[in-house]
Amino acid sequence: MSWAVMAGHFGWGLIEEGWRKGPWTAEEDKLLIEYVRVHGEGRWNSVARLAGLNRNGKSCRLRWVNYLRPDLKKGRITPHEQSIILELHARWGNRWSTIARSLPGRTDNEIKNYWRTHFKKKTKLSPSNNSDHKAKARFLKRQQFQQQQQQLLLQQQQEQEQLQLNQFDMKRIMSLLDETEHKPSSELPYVPQLRQETATLVSYTNTNEQQQVGLFYPTFDGSASGSGSDMSNEADVLWDGLWNLDDINGNRGATSKVNLHNLAIPYC
DNA sequence: AAACTTTGCAACCGCTCCGGC
DNA sequence: TGCCGGAGCGGTTGCAAAGTT
Numbered sequence: 001m002s003w004a005v006m007a008g009h010f011g012w013g014l015i016e017e018g019w020r021k022g023p024w025t026a027e028e029d030k031l032l033i034e035y036v037r038v039h040g041e042g043r044w045n046s047v048a049r050l051a052g053l054n055r056n057g058k059s060c061r062l063r064w065v066n067y068l069r070p071d072l073k074k075g076r077i078t079p080h081e082q083s084i085i086l087e088l089h090a091r092w093g094n095r096w097s098t099i100a101r102s103l104p105g106r107t108d109n110e111i112k113n114y115w116r117t118h119f120k121k122k123t124k125l126s127p128s129n130n131s132d133h134k135a136k137a138r139f140l141k142r143q144q145f146q147q148q149q150q151q152l153l154l155q156q157q158q159e160q161e162q163l164q165l166n167q168f169d170m171k172r173i174m175s176l177l178d179e180t181e182h183k184p185s186s187e188l189p190y191v192p193q194l195r196q197e198t199a200t201l202v203s204y205t206n207t208n209e210q211q212q213v214g215l216f217y218p219t220f221d222g223s224a225s226g227s228g229s230d231m232s233n234e235a236d237v238l239w240d241g242l243w244n245l246d247d248i249n250g251n252r253g254a255t256s257k258v259n260l261h262n263l264a265i266p267y268c
Numbered sequence: 269a270a271a272c273t274t275t276g277c278a279a280c281c282g283c284t285c286c287g288g289c
Numbered sequence: 290t291g292c293c294g295g296a297g298c299g300g301t302t303g304c305a306a307a308g309t310t
Contacts, residue, residue, distance in 0.1 A: 043295085
């Protein structure tokens with residue numbers, strides 16, 4: 001079914017306050033492309049006048065940025081891109097445009113949609129305190145950003161030190177991961193830096209007197225959880241937990257097996 | 269085969285930021 | 290210094306298509 005037909009079905013394409021809304025037609029796209037070719041990007045509110053489009057500036061900008069831009073990458077998000085999205089979301093939270101800048105050809109809208117479709121399904125905020133959460137989220141985001149900036153240099157130093165410490169047992173951890181998940185490591189999302197500083201790589205002896213390697217890290221209730229080569233049952237639970245991410249700071253889902261991977265493959 | 273659910277996507281809305289005046 | 294408009298951002302909506310029961 002074409003957009004034009006759909007527009008007819010659902011009453012889209014209606015004109016509100018003089019501006020057309022709803023799905024774009026091929027003709028409108030053509031006009032917009034021609035406008036940008038001649039005038040370049042920006043001055044979106046002039047588009048209506050200069051290009052003969054009955055669309056407001058916001059709508060034109062959105063259409064161009066998310067759909068018409070020639071450098072856009074079409075097609076599905078690749079596993080590699082998914083890994084980057086996960087990693088950057090862990091670092092930046094819902095700052096989609098920031099994340100999008102690290103993925104050439106992908107738009108913030110695309111990444112946002114992808115994230116919500118794939119990783120947000122279990123996240124639910126209680127309706128009673130939803131607005132409070134939003135206000136807090138804004139405040140926390142800014143505070144977090146400022147703190148991140150201040151700590152960035154220090155953090156990078158620490159990461160380098162951590163990297164050197166971790167490299168000695170990287171292969172062991174990777175094989176451990178493969179055993180417990182039966183998944184190719186290339187498909188695994190990883191979220192470096194999250195609580196990396198609190199996870200502890202330990203070797204221990206299991207009930208069969210076999211030497212094991214695992215990670216232990218504190219949970220939010222103060223207890224400790226762990227993952228090792230004889231903990232495959234916990235693995236699924238931990239994976240499930242990853243998707244219960246909290247939108248407020250994007251970090252609360254970090255108590256997951258993903259951190260195992262982080263330790264093994266630091267980013268950057 | 270029908271009903272239901274999930275995924276993918278385009279588009280809009282409201283808010284914030286920022287630069288010019 | 291405050292106002293205003295443009296631009297950008299994140300959240301949300303709603304539909305089609307695909308997948309599942």
